[in-house]
Amino acid sequence: MELEKKQYQIDFSKIRDRVRVFAPATVANMICGFDILGFAVDEPGDEVAMYRVAEPGVRIRSIAGDDGRLPLDADKNTVSACVKMLLAHLGLENELGVEIELTKHMPIGSGLGSSSASTVAGLFAINNLLGDPLSKAELMPFCVEGERIACGHGHADNVAPALMGGITLIRGYSPLDVIDLPVPNELYAGIVFPQVDVPTRDARQLIKQKVLLKDAVTQWGNIAGLIAGLYESDYKLISRSMQDVLIEPTRAILIPEFYEMKRIALSAGALSFGISGSGPSVVAITRGRDVAERATAEIQQHLTGCDIDSLKYVSAVNIGGPKVLG
């Protein structure tokens, strides 16, 4: 990823003293669109409070909601590392002092774009603190680079929807080509996070590097159908199209009770059901909040019966991405 060489003018009189920002969790792949589609949800998400201080440098004041799993070292923490990257790019790393409070309102390693939410919250917050010198489109490559710092790869299917909100298509990476897709207004997501550990890297390594062309054709027929369905607000077409014949059969193995949860969600009336990102979170995509509430409640009840703890979230597709809380 080549970062923009453009010089940004920073007006020091406009730098704010503090800002508090929310950035949303995201559902990468959107069932059938492996590595190219993703959408943001209204909850859960991450919260970053950022303070301008006299002493130059970037420091983490505190992290809440992470059970002590995230590093406080500013070079290792995703939020501070991304802030440092942007400040370095702007030539401000030795001039500005910034302290950060990170509050995780979402589980780590859940397949909900936890690191992307932190990346986007951090970059959106520092840009806002500086008086918004960069547009969202200009922030995007920094978010992708932030994801690379955090995860070791520069996929954009979480950071793009986290930054833009709504449903995004990453058409390609050379150059980065992010397209906003329309969001049918009754589309809801019912997310369940079974509290079992599925590291993203393991989930990726399971996936075969070669696939049958005929399966790829089925998959891209579904992807094309989903895009048309979103433009037409055709929920039946969306439902028929959101099927993953390539990735789900492999990744589902890592997720306990996956096919029973799928059966429950579809019986409850979900348009589709599948894995969020690389899992283990699963998502029921529904028309309307009621179906999402019912599907997640029934899934959670089933998991409880299997002695599996879980968290659930029901949300409309988030519109607008990160927001300034105050």
Add this chain to the structure above:
Amino acid sequence: MELEKKQYQIDFSKIRDRVRVFAPATVANMICGFDILGFAVDEPGDEVAMYRVAEPGVRIRSIAGDDGRLPLDADKNTVSACVKMLLAHLGLENELGVEIELTKHMPIGSGLGSSSASTVAGLFAINNLLGDPLSKAELMPFCVEGERIACGHGHADNVAPALMGGITLIRGYSPLDVIDLPVPNELYAGIVFPQVDVPTRDARQLIKQKVLLKDAVTQWGNIAGLIAGLYESDYKLISRSMQDVLIEPTRAILIPEFYEMKRIALSAGALSFGISGSGPSVVAITRGRDVAERATAEIQQHLTGCDIDSLKYVSAVNIGGPKVLG
């Protein structure tokens, strides 16, 4: 393909004495959408004249424009075989007498959906002769079955756009799911048919049955971008998206001067350039007629310099599909 069991009411008083029908050529795949996308063009196409006669049975009276390559035997000819299939389905094969004149205005084995145009012309004509008992949607499975009779496979990426007109997506086959896509009104096709022989079956057999997942991801990112571009009438997005990284590298080997023709088309301002169906016809997709005229003229001039005869066609995307000529 399961054909509809529904009974159609045929009103014998409405059966016409004769009908003449045009059905359009089609560009399958639309560069990046292997086996799922296709569009129809205003020219070339096939013409079928159909006559009701007293003696029951289906017969071919004449075929023009085929250089004697097509069979006159009513069981072997695509048009008559499709007509017989539909009449048999309607229980009319021993009651009705039909004679057919077929005029090919397009080359056979050119990658322009020649057999599909004949299939659609024949079925559209007999349906019209009978007083249009079947809707287009009801005719579609018969067209796919006709393609199977003609080519040994039931792909729909030629018959679907030939019957529906415009740009069509075949989302899937179980059941057949054909979706009309929007047609940006400045979209043109400049087609060149280099007169070399590339049988469809050979062209298909060249294609590898397994592909790299990363290439499939690139391809479906492009497909998704193309669908969004069509809905947005975003010609730049359409241009960026219409790239085929999977099939073209293999099939282009069979087409003389392919990469030079591509260079010429893109230099002339085409949005994209690629193989029509399985070739050897190639297509420049352009914004406006002028670019399509210029690209095809320059390509043809180049082929002439290489001692390769060729035909060219410039056309808007066809809207509406087959039409009754009189």
